[in-house]
Amino acid sequence: MDNVQDVFQETPQDVFRPPPMWRVFLREHWLHLLIVAVLIVLPHAIGWITGDSPFGRVRGSRVIMAGESTYWQAIFIEMFSLAVLVMSYNLMFGFTGVISFGHALFFGIGGYAVGIVVQYWDVDPNLAFIAGVLLVIFITSILGLLIGLLSLRLRGIYFAIFTLAIAEMAWLYAGSWRLTRGEDGLTINRLPEWIDPERSRLMVYYIGLALFVTAFLVIRRLVRSPAGAVFQAIRENEDRAKAIGYNTLRYKLLSIVVASVLAGLAGILMGILNKSARPELLGVTYTVDALLITIIGGVGTLAGPVVGTAGLHLLELWVRDSSIILSLNLGLFEFTLNFSQDWILIIGVVFVVVVLVFPYGLVGTWYRLRARVGDWWERRRATT
Amino acid sequence: MTDIILQSHSLRKEFGALVAVDDVDMSIRQNTLHSIIGPNGAGKTTFFNLLSGKYKPTGGRVMFKGQDITDMPFHRRAHMGIGRSFQITNIFPNLTILENVRLAAQAVSPQAFNFWGTVVHHKDLIDRAMHVLDIVGLAGDSLRLASVLPHGDKRKLELAILLAPDPDVLLLDEPTAGMASEQVPEIIGTIDNISKAHDKTVVMVEHNMSVVMGISDVITVMDQGRLLAEGTPSEIANNKTVQDVYLGRLYGDADELIGKDA
Ligand SMILES: Nc1ncnc2c1ncn2[C@@H]1O[C@H](COP(=O)(O)OP(=O)(O)OP(=O)(O)O)[C@@H](O)[C@H]1O
Ligand SMILES: [Mg+2]
Numbered sequence: 001m002d003n004v005q006d007v008f009q010e011t012p013q014d015v016f017r018p019p020p021m022w023r024v025f026l027r028e029h030w031l032h033l034l035i036v037a038v039l040i041v042l043p044h045a046i047g048w049i050t051g052d053s054p055f056g057r058v059r060g061s062r063v064i065m066a067g068e069s070t071y072w073q074a075i076f077i078e079m080f081s082l083a084v085l086v087m088s089y090n091l092m093f094g095f096t097g098v099i100s101f102g103h104a105l106f107f108g109i110g111g112y113a114v115g116i117v118v119q120y121w122d123v124d125p126n127l128a129f130i131a132g133v134l135l136v137i138f139i140t141s142i143l144g145l146l147i148g149l150l151s152l153r154l155r156g157i158y159f160a161i162f163t164l165a166i167a168e169m170a171w172l173y174a175g176s177w178r179l180t181r182g183e184d185g186l187t188i189n190r191l192p193e194w195i196d197p198e199r200s201r202l203m204v205y206y207i208g209l210a211l212f213v214t215a216f217l218v219i220r221r222l223v224r225s226p227a228g229a230v231f232q233a234i235r236e237n238e239d240r241a242k243a244i245g246y247n248t249l250r251y252k253l254l255s256i257v258v259a260s261v262l263a264g265l266a267g268i269l270m271g272i273l274n275k276s277a278r279p280e281l282l283g284v285t286y287t288v289d290a291l292l293i294t295i296i297g298g299v300g301t302l303a304g305p306v307v308g309t310a311g312l313h314l315l316e317l318w319v320r321d322s323s324i325i326l327s328l329n330l331g332l333f334e335f336t337l338n339f340s341q342d343w344i345l346i347i348g349v350v351f352v353v354v355v356l357v358f359p360y361g362l363v364g365t366w367y368r369l370r371a372r373v374g375d376w377w378e379r380r381r382a383t384t
Numbered sequence: 385m386t387d388i389i390l391q392s393h394s395l396r397k398e399f400g401a402l403v404a405v406d407d408v409d410m411s412i413r414q415n416t417l418h419s420i421i422g423p424n425g426a427g428k429t430t431f432f433n434l435l436s437g438k439y440k441p442t443g444g445r446v447m448f449k450g451q452d453i454t455d456m457p458f459h460r461r462a463h464m465g466i467g468r469s470f471q472i473t474n475i476f477p478n479l480t481i482l483e484n485v486r487l488a489a490q491a492v493s494p495q496a497f498n499f500w501g502t503v504v505h506h507k508d509l510i511d512r513a514m515h516v517l518d519i520v521g522l523a524g525d526s527l528r529l530a531s532v533l534p535h536g537d538k539r540k541l542e543l544a545i546l547l548a549p550d551p552d553v554l555l556l557d558e559p560t561a562g563m564a565s566e567q568v569p570e571i572i573g574t575i576d577n578i579s580k581a582h583d584k585t586v587v588m589v590e591h592n593m594s595v596v597m598g599i600s601d602v603i604t605v606m607d608q609g610r611l612l613a614e615g616t617p618s619e620i621a622n623n624k625t626v627q628d629v630y631l632g633r634l635y636g637d638a639d640e641l642i643g644k645d646a
Contacts, residue, residue, distance in 0.1 A: 226490055226506065227499035233487050236476035243436070243474075244545060245462030245491035254499060 039209055042076070043069050043202055054202050065201050073205040074197065074273065079313050080208035081269040082289070084215045086297070086305035088262035089290035091219050094300035095228070096255040097235030098151060101287055102163030105170050106140045106260045108282030110267020112180060113139055115188040115277040120179075125192040136264045144260030148253040167282060175279040185278030188271055197273055208269050215262050220302055222258065231255050235300070296354050298361030307362050315350065319343045389414040389449060389585050390435065390466075390553055396443035397430050404430040406609035407444065412553070417579045417586045419596045422606035428589040429471055431606070432555050435587075436468040437461045448553075463492055467551035469542045471558045471589075477531035481522055481541055484530050485513035488548035516547040519582075520574055536567040543574060547582075554578070556588040560595065568592065572599060597621065 026033075043054040052067025059066075065074075085107055092098045114132035121128045147166065151159050174180045181187070197204045222228045230251045233241040241248050271277045280286075297308025324339040339346060358365040390412040397405040404427045412418050420428050433439040435446055437458040445454045448464060456464070476484050486503075489512040490496055504510070517523040520540040525533070530541060539559055546554050559575060560568045576599045579586040590596045596603060596617070603620045605612040613623050620626055 222499055224502050224504075225499045226495040226501060226503055226509075227497050229483065229487060229490065229503050230496070232479060233476050236478055237474065240470075240474050240476060240545075241487075242459045243438075243462065243468060243470075244488040245459050245549065246496065247457075247459050250497065 036209075036213060039076070040206075043073050043205060046072050056201065063199070065198055070201050073201050075313075075317065077197070077201075077205055077208045077269065077273045079309060080212040081266045081273065082293075082313065083212055083306050083309040084266035084269070085263055085286065086290045086293045086309050087215055087219055088259040088266065089287075090294045090297075090299070090301075090305045091222070091231075091262075092255055092259040093291070094294055094298075094304070095223050095235060096231040096252060097238070098252055098256060099156065099160045100147075100163040101160045101284065101291075102147075102165070102167030103259070103263055103290055104282055104284065104286035105163070105167040106144065106263035107267035107270070107286050108167075108170060108174065108277070108279075109139055109143070110136050110264035110269075111271030111274075111277035111281045112174060112186065112267075113264075114268045115186045115271055116179065118188055118190050119186060125190055128190070129192050129195060133265075133268060136268055137261055140260045140264035141257050144257040145253060147260075148256035149249075151252055151256070152249055164284065164287075167284065167287065171279050171282040171284075174277075174282055180277070180279075183279060185276045188275050188277060191272065191275070195272055197275065204269075204272060208273075211265055211269060215265070216302070216306070218258070218262070222255075223302070227251060227254065232300070292351065294361075296351065296358075296361055298364030298367070301361065301363040301367065304361050304363040311362070312347070316343065316347055319346050387414045388412065390587070391447040392431075392435070392444060393447070394444040395431070395434055395441055395446065397427075397434055397439060398442045403609050405434060405441075408606075408609075408611055410604060410611065410614075412585060412587055413602070414552075414585055415579070415583055416601040417576070417588065417599055418602045418604065419600040420587065420589045420604045420606060421591070421593070421596055422612070425608075426606040427609040428606055429557055430609075432468060432557050432587075432589065436466060436555055462549060462551070465550075465552035466555065467546040467549065467553070468555035469546055469557055469559060471561055473535070473538045473542065473562075475530045475538060475541055475545065477529070479530060480527050481517065481530050481533070482510070482513055482526040484541060485517055485544045485548045486510055488545045489513050489516075492549040513544075513548060516544045519547060519578070520544045521570075536563050536571070539563060539571060540574065543571070543578070547578065551584070553585045553587065556586060556590075558589050558591060560590065560592055568595065575599070 046052075047054040047067075047069035050068040052069045054069040054073070056063045056065045056070050057067055085103070088106075089100075089103050092100060092103070113136045114129065117132035117135055118125065118128045121131070147163060150162060154162050175183045193199050194203050195207065223231060230241065230246050230248075233246070234248050234251060238248055267281060270281065293308040293312055294305055295308075296304075296312065297306070298304030319339050320343045322339045325336065326339075327334065327336040329335075337345075354362065360368055388411045392408055392410045394407045394409060395405055396403070396407050406427070408427075408431060410431075420431070422428055430439065434441045437453070437456060437460075441454065445452055447453070448461075448466065451464075453461060453464065476487065479487070486509050489509045490506075493506075493509060495501065495506055495509065514523055514526065517526055520543050522537060522540055522544060525537070530538070533541060539561075543556075543559070546556075556575065560571060563571065572595050575586060575588070578584050588596075588600075598617075600617055602614065603617055604614045605620060605623075605626050613620060613626050615623065
């Protein structure tokens with residue numbers, strides 16, 4: 001759908017009398033800029049409204065992370081991490097059509113690799129942390145490449161099952177190795193101060209925001225490039241893409257490697273926020289979350305994963321916190337629904353309803369509606 | 385010899401015990417419209433799959449412009465100048481018509497693996513796509529999704545996809561398959577125009593006899609994986625073996641068919 005938009009903007013009028021650059025930029029990006037501006041100001045705005053400092057509370061000689069602003073910062077940091085995970089999954093699944101059930105592998109590697117380097121390498125914490133991040137980028141790109149190469153032999157569901165097997169194996173090992181501290185998980189408490197969420201959470205918030213924005217821009221750049229157009233061709237019909245002359249493996253590898261690295265970076269952020277790496281990071285739950293949120297938001301749309309993550313995350317928060325109790329008495333039997341206790345059920349129902357009402361996801365359905373209204377408008381204008 | 389562009393030498397494909405293509409020697413001359421006919425299961429599609437590289441032959445060679453391409457992978461042959469369409473409509477359904485064709489033009493351009501540019505900035509590819517859409521008569525619909533096109537227009541779109549990279553040889557597998565009979569003359573006219581006005585070599589598998597007789601320069605008849613006969617339309621129509629084995633059996637009186645078109 002994005003392509004349709006772009007081509008519309010290249011109508012002859014635009015070519016002959018181009019509007020000033022800044023207006024083109026604003027027209028295309030006003031919503032992006034607005035969202036980023038809001039996210040930059042948010043911790044301060046919450047602090048200002050509630051009177052709680054965004055830097056935490058001073059308790060004696062220490063600063064502790066308490067109060068509304070820091071509470072919301074933690075929620076948003078988690079959201080940034082999840083959004084990057086979902087966006088990366090969407091790049092592979094939504095844009096390229098590669099289905100993986102083991103994407104959490106890369107997410108978990110992010111948390112664990114940084115944790116292991118920081119905890120076990122006895123050097124300056126800054127150095128250890130940077131080295132950890134580089135190691136994550138290295139491992140996830142190599143592993144992404146290797147797993148991607150297998151997509152040559154394994155197609156569709158077989159590839160998905162294979163990735164699931166690898167991720168589950170990693171999950172099992174992480175839960176039983178001494179190096180990873182088994183099922184208790186690896187505590188990460190030797191982070192440098194600037195990235196420690198218990199000491200400078202606002203900094204972690206902004207780093208998370210930067211990662212989120214960067215991931216969005218990288219994926220956007222990629223899918224609008226000529227190579228990214230081939231991703232979508234592969235999703236639509238891989239054999240045809242080969243027949244017109246594309247070495248489809250190259251494109252799939254590019255997509256899988258970028259998605260793997262981004263998932264690894266998202267995992268680092270989650271590990272930092274939790275100050276631990278636990279086997280769950282590698283578990284199938286995160287993969288399923290990424291898959292479901294992609295579907296809710298809109299498969300193969302840029303904004304879908306962001307809208308889906310924000311929507312679902314904030315909804316879950318509200319439902320778990322709410323004191324709503326519905327009860328229905330039908331004489332014979334009584335039915336009670338306690339929102340905060342039965343939150344999984346509520347989320348499940350919302351998911352089903354969203355999928356039924358928005359068959360292409362929230363953003364995907366919106367695009368289709370907009371295109372149809374635009375079509376109708378064009379035809380009306382043409383006839384009058 | 386020099387004007388032979390595509391050639392097979394004892395080309396063979398076995399599926400287990402079944403010999404789908406049985407030592408076929410065929411020469412396609414440049415700028416001709418060469419039709420391949422034959423009953424169902426004769427091995428026509430399999431033969432195309434060997435020429436286009438979708439399948440590896442179990443024996444024999446494929447030569448293109450004097451070069452042995454037998455072991456060249458599927459996607460490389462498009463770059464050499466061989467384009468092929470499929471018996472079953474084969475497009476990118478959820479992309480626009482323009483994008484379907486633009487992708488085909490991009491495949492052979494230096495932009496193919498450019499992952500940092502922006503698609504819409506490469507006007508040359510868009511222009512190229514619009515140009516071939518114009519040839520097949522779909523330019524007006526370029527921004528609609530390919531999936532919403534009626535079947536006949538989807539087949540035209542396939543032709544446009546094929547033409548976009550400006551290939552030398554087009555392999556068309558039943559381009560009129562599944563089309564309503566009143567749409568057939570239009571697409572055949574387009575194919576005829578492509579081969580004559582745009583200097584392309586067209587190899588076409590086709591079941592519709594009146595079509596084949598009307599526009600072909602050469603016709604090859606295949607049966608059970610083997611070449612049965614080869615010649616001009618009138619030679620084929622008058623060929624006794626062909627009449628017995630194929631034309632008579634399937635299409636009744638062949639002369640009548642030719643008469644209709646001549
Ligand atoms: N991938 C395959 N595996 C096994 N057998 C195959 C395969 N492809 C084709 N065949 C067999 O090879 C023979 C030739 O098939 P092919 O599709 O080439 O015939 P065709 O001449 O194109 O027929 P039609 O007119 O029905 O399209 C048939 O008996 C078919 O069943
Ligand atoms: Mg066939």
